[in-house]
Amino acid sequence: MQLLKLAATAIAFIAGVEAAVNFFPVDAVGEAVAVRNDKGKGATQLYYQVRNGSIIRLCTTTAFIGNGNQKCGLQEVVPANEVMYGTPITAATLWTSAGVFHGTHVYYYSPDGVLSEYINNISAHGPSCTQCVTNQRFGVVNSSVILYSFADFKTPGMQLRVGFESVGSPGTITEATFNSNTNKWSLSVLPN
Numbered sequence: 671m672q673l674l675k676l677a678a679t680a681i682a683f684i685a686g687v688e689a690a691v692n693f694f695p696v697d698a699v700g701e702a703v704a705v706r707n708d709k710g711k712g713a714t715q716l717y718y719q720v721r722n723g724s725i726i727r728l729c730t731t732t733a734f735i736g737n738g739n740q741k742c743g744l745q746e747v748v749p750a751n752e753v754m755y756g757t758p759i760t761a762a763t764l765w766t767s768a769g770v771f772h773g774t775h776v777y778y779y780s781p782d783g784v785l786s787e788y789i790n791n792i793s794a795h796g797p798s799c800t801q802c803v804t805n806q807r808f809g810v811v812n813s814s815v816i817l818y819s820f821a822d823f824k825t826p827g828m829q830l831r832v833g834f835e836s837v838g839s840p841g842t843i844t845e846a847t848f849n850s851n852t853n854k855w856s857l858s859v860l861p862n
Contacts, residue, residue, distance in 0.1 A: 694728070697721060700756055705763045705774050712736060715790070717759055717776050723750030725759065725778060725788065747776070748788050752796045754779040758817035762830055765823070777803070777819050777832050783810045785834055785846060806855045808846055809837035816843060 696702075702718035712733035720726050729742040757779040764772040773791025780786045780796075787802035788795040796804060814835035822829040829847050836844035836857065843860040 696728075701759060703759045703761045703776070705761045715761075715774055717747070717761055719753060719755075719757060719759065719778075720744075723753055723755050724748060725753055725776065727790070747790065747793070748778070748786075748795045752780055752786065754781050754783070758815050760817050760819040760832070762819040762821045762832075764821050764830075775819065775830060777817060777834075779810050779817070780804065783812060783837070784808065785810055785832065785836075803832065803846055803848070803855055806846070808834070808844075808855075808857065811835040811837055811840045 696718070697720055698718040699721055700719050702716055704714050704716045706712065706714055712730075714730045714733070716728050716730075717725055724746045725748040727742065727745045727747045731739045731741050759776065759778050761774050761776045763774050766772050773789060776788040776790070778786050778788070784804060785806070785808040786796065786804040787799070789799065789801060792801070794802060796802070799805065816833065816835045819830065819832045822831055829849055831848075832846045833843050834846070835842070836859075838844065838857070839859045845858055845860075846855055847858065848855050
């Protein structure tokens with residue numbers, strides 16, 4: 671950890687960038703996704719894949735410019751054996767009808783090419799998570815990088831929408847949609 675800090679400081683110095691005295695080192699192998707987990711303060715959860723293949727979460731108390739503390743350390747939330755190496759990652763934040771934060775759902779691809787989910791407010795993931803999209807076994811096109819998600823609160827029965835390239839409809843986008851009234855997932859393909 672100390673070696674990583676020294677290396678980053680040296681690189682920043684050489685590049686003519688002022689290095690932060692107290693920074694938190696991050697060693698991601700791909701993209702990172704961030705979501706806010708409260709209203710107004712800028713508290714943030716960051717998710718990314720590290721070199722060992724697992725998905726990590728770290729959290730800040732407020733926006734970086736507000737000198738927020740990194741408050742949760744590096745927490746492994748999905749083990750490497752459940753994650754495709756180099757997976758795209760996306761996340762959707764849920765709120766109750768009263769406007770209270772109700773957790774984050776993180777989406778990624780499994781090693782066997784299945785759309786997968788981690789639900790942070792119940793710390794559940796993988797095949798053992800009965801509430802996760804993982805159990806639907808929606809197949810993903812090999813090496814596809816398409817993946818997005820968001821919560822749709824304007825539709826009756828709040829819906830989670832997760833876009834990906836499915837093996838059933840390669841070459842276009844398929845959305846897996848979760849309806850909170852029925853507690854069921856369904857698939858639909860981008861219409862023409």
